[in-house]
Amino acid sequence: MLLIDIFQAYVDDKVTNKQNMSEILKELNENSYNLFNVITQCEIQCGCIKSYDTLEYELKNINYDQLMKLYINSACDECREKIEAQIGKCILSLTSVCSLCGINIADIFIKEHRNIQHHCSANK
Ligand SMILES: [Zn+2]
Numbered sequence: 001m002l003l004i005d006i007f008q009a010y011v012d013d014k015v016t017n018k019q020n021m022s023e024i025l026k027e028l029n030e031n032s033y034n035l036f037n038v039i040t041q042c043e044i045q046c047g048c049i050k051s052y053d054t055l056e057y058e059l060k061n062i063n064y065d066q067l068m069k070l071y072i073n074s075a076c077d078e079c080r081e082k083i084e085a086q087i088g089k090c091i092l093s094l095t096s097v098c099s100l101c102g103i104n105i106a107d108i109f110i111k112e113h114r115n116i117q118h119h120c121s122a123n124k
Pocket of ligand 1: 080
C-alpha cells in the first residue's frame with residue numbers, strides 16, 4: 001500500500017465522512033485562494049520568491065525543467081513552511097473530493113506524471 005493510499009484512507013475516516021461535497025468544494029476553493037495569498041505575501045513582503053513574469057512564457061515554449069527552475073528552492077525557510085502548510089490543506093481537500101467521487105488520488109498522480117512526461121517529450 002502506498003503512503004498516499006494510507007493518507008487517503010485516514011482522511012476518509014477522519015475528514016471526508018464528516019463533510020458533504022458542497023462543504024469540501026467550498027473548503028478547496030478557500031484553500032486554493034489562501035495558497036495564492038500566502039505565495040503573494042512571500043513574494044511581496046519577504047521577497048524570497050522572485051517575481052518572474054511567467055505569464056510572458058507560454059507553457060508550450062518552456063519545458064517542465066525550465067519551469068521548475070523558476071520556482072524550486074526560492075522560498076526561505078519561513079515562507080516555505082507557510083506554503084507547505086497551505087499546500088497540505090489543498091491536498092487534504094483534493095483528497096476528500098477524490099474520495100467522494102470514488103477516485104484513488106494515487107491514480108491521479110500516476111496519470112498526471114504520464115501526462116507531463118508526454119507533454120515534455122512532445123516539446124523536445
Ligand atoms: Zn521568504
